[in-house]
Amino acid sequence: MLKRNDGYFLAEAIIVISIIATIITIVYANCMDYFVRQNNELSRFNTIDGLYCAKEVKKYFKNEEENFKNTADGYVNIDINGNDFFKDLDIKSIYFSDYDMINLLSTSEVIPSIKKDLKNMDTKDNKCRYRYIVIFNNNNYSTVGVDCNDS
Amino acid sequence: MIVKGNNMNKNKGFTLVEVVVSFVLIIIVMIYLIRTITVVIDKNNELLIMEEYSVFEKTLLDKIYDDIENVDVLNITNQGSSIYFNEIGKTLLLDKESNCIIYDNIVYELPDLVYFSDDDSLNSVSTSDYFIININLKLDNKNKKFNIIHQNNK
Incomplete structure (x- = not known):
């Protein structure tokens, strides 16, 4: 009978999670640009x-x-x-x-x-x-x- | 008789192509990550500089306006890099060497990355009804200026 190996190695899981976390960080940081632009609009008011x-x-x-x-x-x-x-x-x-x-x-x-x-x-x-x-x-x-x- | 299963080759490890592709993908992600972190740090520094500049501007203007606001008639004498407020006997001096503004013998140091403009850091317009003093600065290579305004009571 074939031995079935379901699941992933711990190392594989850690690497995949860290890559996904990195991509999410990059996307969030680029979206922050949008919020900073809004702050710049506020910096025009009541200086x-x-x-x-x-x-x-x-x-x-x-x-x-x-x-x-x-x-x-x-x-x-x-x-x-x-x-x-x-x-x-x-x-x-x-x-x-x-x-x-x-x-x-x-x-x-x-x-x-x-x-x-x-x-x-x-x-x-x-x-x-x-x-x-x-x-x-x-x-x-x-x-x-x-x-x-x-x- | 062939028995399936017991004598199958076990293949552990990765092929060379898998390893190379994984490394390339990870390097690309790391490059974008480092770039993003640099941009975030720069933006944060920019905000901190703006905040410091705002505090400096408020402190100086509050002090000057406290002195000039309630004076009915006030005239100024522009002496090049300094302004003398005639009726209250106080001087506003721009010290470019020390990168600071001195008002009433109190030194207000310009924050980091804030400098006097190369041309005309101190201008003034003076009429019988009002005067306006412009102080021109450079904040992180962007032009910034603020005004000191007084209207004589009619």
Whole structure:
């Protein structure tokens, strides 16, 4: 009668498992690239420099805020053409919007990549009523709240 | 009479072709693995450098803005590699040799792999209403800059 050898040597099993584990590691590491790209998108939002710029924008428009709040559209695309201050700060556009940005994001005003990020922002913690959205020439962007209730 | 089974040759081991093919496959997998590990390490280093740079930028800007934010009217004098804040009597100096920024006699060393740009690491724009100071750096061969902004109260 033939002796039947079912199963595998231990060495064979270890080698096969280690090769499969290696291939899985390579696939995972390459997929990580996708997640790192998402992190890079987040690194465009509210950079330290951008935040300080946004604060200065808020200070600049302090006297005009009441006019902005009276808009019926829920947002204002502030005209900064010909303004050297914003040109020197490399600012492309500034929006004054309701805090939840629903009206602004329903238009095609904002470029798609930033619009996508803004849509993902958590606006439930509604301590502020309005916000400025400052978009720079390098497509970094920052937001700063207006009429914020700290209590 | 032929009896099947008891006198069959037992063939243990591998053929040469099997061994060569296995080694080649393993070497190919190892090459890709090493390449992937190198890429992961590089990306991790890049993130660490960005993090260090962010901490440096925040520390310096917080200190400067603490001093200038509540000053109604502030003017600056650009002295080439340094800026003098006239009304508060403080100086911002870019020390390229030591790769650091000195503000109010406190030394802020640039993090690893961060250097001043070769041309125009310090620029300023000054009007009666505002000034903007640009500091241009190179982070791992990418251009980075940050601004110090002050608006005079009207």
